[in-house]
Amino acid sequence: xxxxxxxxxxxxxxxxxxxxxxxxxxxxxxxxxxxxxxxxxxxxxxxxxxxxxxxxxxxxxxxxxxxxxxxxxxxxxxxxxxxxxxxxxxxxxxxxxxxxxxxxxxxxxxxxxxxxxxxxxxxxxxxxxxxxxxxxxxx
Amino acid sequence: xxxxxxxxxxxxxxxxxxxxxxxxxxxxxxxxxxxxxxxxxxxxxxxxxxxxxxxxxxxxxxxxxxxxxxxxxxxxxxxxxxxxxxxxxxxxxxxxxxxxxxxxxxxxxxxxxxxxxxxxxxxxxxxxxxxxxxxxxxx
DNA sequence: CTGAGTGCAAACGATTTGCATCCGG
DNA sequence: CCGGATGCAAATCGTTTGCACTCAG
Numbered sequence: 001x002x003x004x005x006x007x008x009x010x011x012x013x014x015x016x017x018x019x020x021x022x023x024x025x026x027x028x029x030x031x032x033x034x035x036x037x038x039x040x041x042x043x044x045x046x047x048x049x050x051x052x053x054x055x056x057x058x059x060x061x062x063x064x065x066x067x068x069x070x071x072x073x074x075x076x077x078x079x080x081x082x083x084x085x086x087x088x089x090x091x092x093x094x095x096x097x098x099x100x101x102x103x104x105x106x107x108x109x110x111x112x113x114x115x116x117x118x119x120x121x122x123x124x125x126x127x128x129x130x131x132x133x134x135x136x137x138x139x
Numbered sequence: 140x141x142x143x144x145x146x147x148x149x150x151x152x153x154x155x156x157x158x159x160x161x162x163x164x165x166x167x168x169x170x171x172x173x174x175x176x177x178x179x180x181x182x183x184x185x186x187x188x189x190x191x192x193x194x195x196x197x198x199x200x201x202x203x204x205x206x207x208x209x210x211x212x213x214x215x216x217x218x219x220x221x222x223x224x225x226x227x228x229x230x231x232x233x234x235x236x237x238x239x240x241x242x243x244x245x246x247x248x249x250x251x252x253x254x255x256x257x258x259x260x261x262x263x264x265x266x267x268x269x270x271x272x273x274x275x276x277x278x
Numbered sequence: 279c280t281g282a283g284t285g286c287a288a289a290c291g292a293t294t295t296g297c298a299t300c301c302g303g
Numbered sequence: 304c305c306g307g308a309t310g311c312a313a314a315t316c317g318t319t320t321g322c323a324c325t326c327a328g
Contacts, residue, residue, distance in 0.1 A: 073214045121275035136260035191285045
């Protein structure tokens, strides 16, 4: 199981494995879309954990520093968190149901970035690309 | 002057032209990058206006409903606002100085969107594309 | 004159911080 | 045992709301 592998990796790094840490990793592995901290807290409550918000935020920060998760900011108030995906992902965001779908799209942005570096002298480190629209179900 | 044209358009729509409204439009016209409400309030203060934050937020909401401005959300806490640009813009965001530069890039995302609509049955309305990196000055 | 626009105070909601306590290794 | 992890309360901070007052047309 993926969650166990992540936990093992943390343990190997000498990090403590607490109940909350294990549960949060498990939630993120199960999540079908990048989660907000608020949603994560709700799920954890259903698992009979009563985590305080600060603990959850600190844990997410910890995992992000460990480069195990990353943060995303869409056009909404809350920050979202997801496990760092192996491949280069972008997102489809439904403006109706607010659902988020991951996609791997084939694009020419590498070329675009090279041009930007030459023409604008801007050193591109990464890019964010989101598509907003209406998902299959909501049409 | 661009600001005057926008004000005239509003007046033509039967909207009231207040001191604050005119000043905010002027600020956005002058702005070299999408502004946060907080930054906008600071600039307005320098113009000897003492707008209350709620008034500024309401005004920005009004202008956005009028489709004269639009909101942007980068990977930072605050929302940003900019006049709706005539052409299709994206942004270069410097992670050092936090500066934002507009760019018009030539890309193949139209094709990507068509593929998404066919393969994922996701009706794309728009996309957001930002490049994060280090600007010329900060390198 | 009349309703849109405004200021002020307070509410809101996500996130952070300080601090005392707890527990994994 | 010991330092990292946690809970709780409170602070932060951008943004929103309620309400009474003001001013543009």
